[in-house]
Amino acid sequence: MSGSRQMAESTSSGQQQAATPGPKKAGGKGLDAIYRSISEAIIEHRLKPGARLREDALADVFGISRTGIRKVLQRLALEQLVTLTPRRGASVTRPSVDEAKDVFEARQMVECALMEAAAKRITTADVEELREMAREERKALRSREQRVAIKLSATFHARLAEISGNRTLAEFVGQLCSRSSLILAVYGNPGHLGCESHDHDNLIELLAAGEGGKASDFMERHLKSIEASLSIFDEPEETPDLRDIFAFDA
Known part of the structure; x- marks a missing residue:
């Protein structure tokens, strides 16, 4: 086989591999879209202050890795909508x-x-x-x-x-x-x-x-x-049903 023919076949094979997308979990969304979904759920009080946000549950709901969810939660934490606690994970911020x-x-x-x-x-x-x-x-x-x-x-x-x-x-x-x-x-x-x-x-x-x-x-x-008009009252901590909350977002 000539060198030019080998190069052509190699290029064709490479193009086929590049054109074949890797596996993608159904329901996967971009990080910006997930950030907006969670942010809106917090602002609209579908996720209440103090509610725990488990990385594994969110990753399953949105069809992405826990690493991706962690980036979203860190972004929300910078805006003080989410609180990150060592060994406890994330929760919706409960302001004092x-x-x-x-x-x-x-x-x-x-x-x-x-x-x-x-x-x-x-x-x-x-x-x-x-x-x-x-x-x-x-x-x-x-x-x-x-x-x-x-x-x-x-x-x-x-x-x-x-x-x-x-x-x-x-x-x-x-x-x-x-x-x-x-x-x-x-x-x-x-x-x-x-x-x-x-x-x-x-x-x-x-x-x-x-x-x-x-x-x-x-x-x-x-x-x-x-x-x-604000008055102080205690609200019990809860672990929300994330799949139900984001049923229309995922």
Whole structure:
């Protein structure tokens, strides 16, 4: 066999091997998608604060290796949505009273400061988007869908921060709002979010009118009223049925 023919056959064989995908477990997802699934389950309170997150169970649910799941949990831990404990594993973060106070203090400092910029940059399209978000939140509260309302409220505040134009602070507000969702899950009272249902509508109108200073003052009162509504109670630790929680994600 000539050298050129041997080279051609070798190249063809290599192409066939490269074109043949390796085995992939059914239901496998990318790490970003799994991160979003778990993050949303935490924020929506399908996974409650203190719930244990077993690596082997999550790996089985999402069809990936435990190494991949470990990377996702480490990412969630950096955002303080998950707590990693040596020899015990991962669990959904259960914020302490002091942490709750710190988060709301940080929110007041950052979100109030962004209202002036938001009032200058807000567009008619932004106003309509915010009004629709407020309507959906009120609808969820009327339907007693507490976890949905909490998620919508967090999304509303994160969107307000984005409108300010400061991407770095907007990302920080998004993280604070996610942590606030956990705080409301632990210390909040069922049936309301610690604020009047029309608070977000009032904020929208102030921003639409270009009243940045008044919007800042209103935001401070709004956040303080949420914090003042929190009450401390103990919630038992649980090991959730991960396959049931992520039935539609895996």
